[in-house]
Amino acid sequence: MNARLYRTPLGVAALILSCQAPLPALGADYRLIPSLVVGEEYNDNLFQSASNAKTDFVTRVQPSLALNATGGGFSTDLSYGIDYRYFAKGSRKDQFDHRAAMKGSFGSPEDFLHLDLADTYSRVSSNVARDVVNESLVVNQTLQNNALISPYLTWHLPGGSKLKTGYRYRDVRYWEGDGIDKIEHDGYAEWSREIKAGMVLSAAYSYARVNSELAALDRHEVYAGLRYDYGTGNFLYGNLGYDWQYFDNGKSSSDPFWDLGAGRDFGVLTAVIGTKVQYTEDPQTIATRNVSHYATLSRNFPRGFASFNASYSKYDKQDLLVRDVQKKVLLGLSGRYELLQYLALTLNLSGDRLDRTIGTEYPYHLTGGLAVDYSLSQHLVLGANYSYISYRNDLGSTKGAVEVNRAIVEMRLSL
Template sequence: MRNALLGITCLASVAALSTGAPALAADYRFTPSLVVGQEYNDNLFQNARSPVTDYVTRVQPNLALKADGGGFAAALSYGIDYRYFAKGSRSDEFDHRASMTGAFKFLDDFLHLDLSDSYSRVSTDVVRDVVTESLVVNQTLQNNALISPYVTWRLPGDSSLKTGYRYRDTRYWSGLGIDKQEHDGFATWSKEVKEGLVFSTYYSYARVTTSMNNLDLHQVYAGLRYDYRPGTFIYGNLGYDWQRFDNGASMNNPFWDVGAGHDFGVVNAAAGTKVQYAEDPQTIITRTVTHYASLNRSFSRGSAGFNASYSKFDKQQRAAGEVQKKIYLGLNGRYELLPVLAMTMNLSGDRLQGHRGSEYPYHMTGGVGLDYSLGDHVVLGTNYTYITYRNSFGSTLGGVEANRVIVEMRLTR
C-alpha cells in the first residue's frame, strides 16, 4: 500500500509524542504558519514557441510539531499548497506536503530506531532541479519512506560497531517515476585514533526491486576524518561497489567521498569530490560523480557565497551511452538594508554536455528579492526571477525565456 509507511511513521511519532513517561520529559514546539501570495509568470510552461501568461494565487497553510528529549526526537509537518490560475491555463490545484522523522533510543543508547517519510514535489530529472523555478514544469510527486532499526556496540579502545537494517520505499504519483523498494543490511566500525581524528570502515548489501529490473548492490569503504578546529576539517572515504542486475548485467566501480574545509577568517572555503547514487525517478540507479568548491563569507549585516561544480550523471540501465555532464556556477547574497528590510540576490548557470534532443545545453537564472518585517511573526516579501534556456550562450534564438514576479505575506506563530 502506498501510504503504509507514511502511516507507520506517523503513528510511531505520534505515539512517542503523546504517551509514555519518557515523552513527558520531552520539550515540545508547535509552529503554525501561513503564506499567501500572488505570482505573475509570462511563460508558465516554459515553452519556446507559444508562451502562456497567467496569474497564480497561492495559499499555503502549514502545521509543524517538534519534540526532543526522553530518549527520542520527532518532527512532523503537514502543509497544503492551493493554486488558483486566474486565466485558466490549468485547473485549480491542491498540493500536499508532508514530512515526518523520528529517532528513538532504547536500552541505554544500545538499540535505535529511525523513521522518516516525506511527500513532496521533485524534478523528474535529477540533472536539473526545476522545483524552485517553476510550479508545473517537469515535476512529479514523490513519497520516500524509511525504517531503520540498528544497534550500537561499544567496544574496547574507544571504538564502536553499528549494525542494522534499512527498508526504503520510494513511490511516484501520476505515473512519472519508477517505484522502488530497497532492503539494506549494513555495518559500520569506527575508532577515534586521537582527539578529532576518526577512522571508519563500512559495508552494506542492498536488494533493490522495481518494475523494470532488480538489483543487488554491495558497497565497502574505509575512511578517515580529522576535525582540526571548528570550520577546519579534512576527510576521505575510499571504496568499491559491485552491482548485479537480474537481467544479467553487472557493473563494478570505485567510489569515493573526499573533502576539506578551512575557515580563513575573512572567508570559509570548502572543496571535495564524491560519488553517490542519487534517487532518480527515471532510472533504477544513477551514478553521479561530482567535483565541487565553495566560498562563503559572513558580514555584520549579511552574507555572500560562491559555488562551483562539475558533475557526471551515468543513468545506468538506460540507453547505451546515456551519460550527461554538467558544469554549474552560482552566486548568492543577502544584505540587511535596514533592521526590518533585507535584500537577497542570486545568479546561477549551468552547461550540459551530452544533453538529449529535448534539452537545452545552457540554463541560467537570476533573481532579486526584498523582505520587509512587520514584526516578529509577519513578513512581506517580493521577488523577481529571470529564467532562460538556450542553445547558445549569447543568443536567445530558439530558446526559452520566463519572467516571474512573486508578492507574498508570510505569517508564523
C-alpha cells in the same frame, strides 16, 4: 492528510508515532508551529515554451503545521502543509498540493538499540541533473514519497571504538508524472574509532537489494575513511571504497567510489572543496551513479553574507540497455544583505550547461533573482521577488530560447 502518504509501511509507523508521542509518561518537550504563506505570482511563460508562451496570475495559499517533540528516549519532527494554487486565466485547473515530512528516532537508555523513521512527500524534478522545483510550478516535475525505516544496534567495543550494525528499508513511489517505484532492503555494518581528539578512523560494508518494475539489482559496497576536524570551519576527510552491482538481467558493473573533502576558514574567506560518488535517487531509473566535484567560497559580514560555488557533475544512468550519461557544469553566486534591521535584500545568479540533453531540454540554463523582505514583526514578513529564467541552445543568443519572467509578492506568517 493525503491518503497517498499512508500507502507505505512508514506512513503507518509515522501515524502511530504521532498518536503515541503525547503520552505524559514519555516526559517530552513539545513545540507546535503553525504558519501561513499567501502570495500572488505573475508568470509570462508558465509552461516554459519557446513558441507559445502562456501568461497567468497564480494565487497561492499555503497553510502548514509543524510539530517538534524531544524527550523520553525519542525525538520527532512532523510537518504537513497544503499548497492551493488558483490560475486566474485558466491555463490549468485549480490545484491542491500536499507536502509532508516525518522524522523520528528512538534510542534505548543504554544507547544500544535504536530506530530511525523518515518520510518525505513532495515535488521533485523529473531529471535529477536539473532541479526546477523552485523555478516553476508545473514543468518537468513529479510527486515523490520517500520512506525509510532503519533499526540498528550500537556496539561499544574495547579501545573506544564503535560498531553500528543495522537494516534499512526504503520505499520510493511516484505520482503525477513519470517515475519508477523502488523498494530497497539494505544491511550494513559501520565501524569507527576516535584516534585522537577530532580524528576519527572508519570502515563500512553494506549490501542492498533494489527492486523495481524496470529492473532489480544487488549492490555491495565497502570503504575505509578518515576525518580530522581541527577547529571551527577547518576539516579534512576522505572515504575510499569500491562497489559491485549485479542486475537480474545478467548485466554487472564494478566501480571505485570516494568522498573526499576539505574546508578552511581563512578569516576573510571560508573555502570548501570536495569530490564524491553517490547513487542518487532518480525518478527515471533504478540506478544513477553521480560523480560530483565542487568548490565553495563564502564570507560572512556583520549584516549579511556572500558565496560563490562551482561544480562539475556526471550522471550515469546504469540500468538502461544503452548507458545514458549527462555531464553538467554549474556556476552560482548568492548574497544577502540587511539594509536595515527590518529590511533585507537577497541576490542569486546561476548558470549551468549540460553536455547531453534529453527530449526538449536545452544545453544552457541561466537564472537570476532579486528578493526583498520587509519584517513587520518577529512573526510577520512581507516579501517581493523577481526572477528571470532562460533556456538556450547558444549561450550568446536567445534565438529559439525559452525565457521566463516571474514576479511574486507574498505574506509569510509564523507563530
